[in-house]
Amino acid sequence: MSEPVIQALDRLFDLAASDTGQARRAANFLLAWWNAQDNGGFDLADLFGVDHAVAADMAVVFVYLGGHHGAIYPDQLGYEDKIVALVHQWRLREPAD
Numbered sequence: 683m684s685e686p687v688i689q690a691l692d693r694l695f696d697l698a699a700s701d702t703g704q705a706r707r708a709a710n711f712l713l714a715w716w717n718a719q720d721n722g723g724f725d726l727a728d729l730f731g732v733d734h735a736v737a738a739d740m741a742v743v744f745v746y747l748g749g750h751h752g753a754i755y756p757d758q759l760g761y762e763d764k765i766v767a768l769v770h771q772w773r774l775r776e777p778a779d
Contacts, residue, residue, distance in 0.1 A: 686742055687743065687746045690739035691739075695764045697736065698771075698772075704736055708732070708740075712756065712768060713768055713772065715747070721773055
């Protein structure tokens with residue numbers, strides 16, 4: 683994996699670990715990659731709600747993944763702890779009262 687891809691992934695995971703609208707969109711993108719059936723897909727309209735730099739990072743990851751003929755997932759690239767943390771943060775939250 684190239685350095686630009688690693689840097690883009692690191693920025694997306696860091697953003698997704700925060701608690702903003704852009705964070706939610708970054709988390710949706712990363713979680714859809716890991717398991718869209720369980721975590722929900724990524725709505726391309728979410729790109730309208732992120733800064734250009736965030737959208738560019740998503741594009742770098744998208745192009746990287748599209749260049750592989752077989753499936754490759756975040757846990758296979760050393761991001762297992764981070765992706766599991768995102769599941770807990772964004773998908774296993776207690777509902778608000």
